[in-house]
Amino acid sequence: MKTKTLKSNNHDIFFKFKTNGHRLTAPRKAIITILSNTNNHPSVEEIYMEVHKQYPSIGITTVYRTLDLLVNWGLVHKFDFGEGKSRYELIEHPNGLGHHHHLICVNCKKIINYTDFINDEIELFQKLETRLSNKYNFKIKHHIVEFYGICEECINK
């Protein structure tokens, strides 16, 4: 039984705020909670709207600032899928969804997460990261893999 795979939860992130010498405030909690409760890749605007429900006084500036912090600490991925705005995603997702890759429809912009890696895939990426790290003296933090193309609906249409 691998207890390692126990789901992490918000408390880890909350804790990180404290240990980093930053304050764990209501708006920050709210933003993290939103991120924890979605399987999408919400934009700043979307996160703002959502937080606003629970915490109407929040300003969108704070959303930007909090996300920046989380990205710099390596807790959140910042994506650009070519829409002219960024999208965000928790890296250690409390509700399952761990590291994954993306299929992106260039037509309708739909995004498919896939986590069902083939064995070779995980293995290769580990090998790759070691090789590249050594060869280029580059300390790799994370990677992004995106397949661009046309989704099912857009083909049949």
Add this chain to the structure above:
Amino acid sequence: MKTKTLKSNNHDIFFKFKTNGHRLTAPRKAIITILSNTNNHPSVEEIYMEVHKQYPSIGITTVYRTLDLLVNWGLVHKFDFGEGKSRYELIEHPNGLGHHHHLICVNCKKIINYTDFINDEIELFQKLETRLSNKYNFKIKHHIVEFYGICEECINK
């Protein structure tokens, strides 16, 4: 002897303009030439500056428009490395540099192209694309692989 691997050149792209029913104009030629003569990933502003030398009357709007065309025809990749602006790269590069992946320094934004894939890597990506295409009924056009981290100079500093 594989004559297939002969380097493609600008004429292929020039030709494509015609067959697509678009006009091959001076500004368009100039933009394509710039893209052919760099190993970087120039931004719109950079391309504009460069073209401007040869063709001082060009407007930056035309650079945007031409790049859009090339991206839509699958001749140019549009990248976002997290700088708040897009960068572009010819897919079939006349001067060698073919398909490659990226190492991106999150600190100084330097970008390393690597083309020295290991055999497994190429093989895996082919397998992956077939599998994903079938599973998700998704017509894959191209993929992007980016490793984010800290480069040599930024570590020793």
Add this chain to the structure above:
DNA sequence: TTTCTTATTGATAATGATTATCATTTTCTT
């Protein structure tokens, strides 16, 4: 070559996402 039709261009204004400012409010520590 001249004429005609239409795609293309470039100046300019408009948009929209992200950042910078700064006075005010919270938080945490004495």
Add this chain to the structure above:
DNA sequence: AAGAAAATGATAATCATTATCAATAAGAAA
């Protein structure tokens, strides 16, 4: 309770990208 520092939110400022539109140039037809 008081003070120092961090965080917030309203607002203005930036900056990349788009939309408009009249002027121009390219290619087809004559």
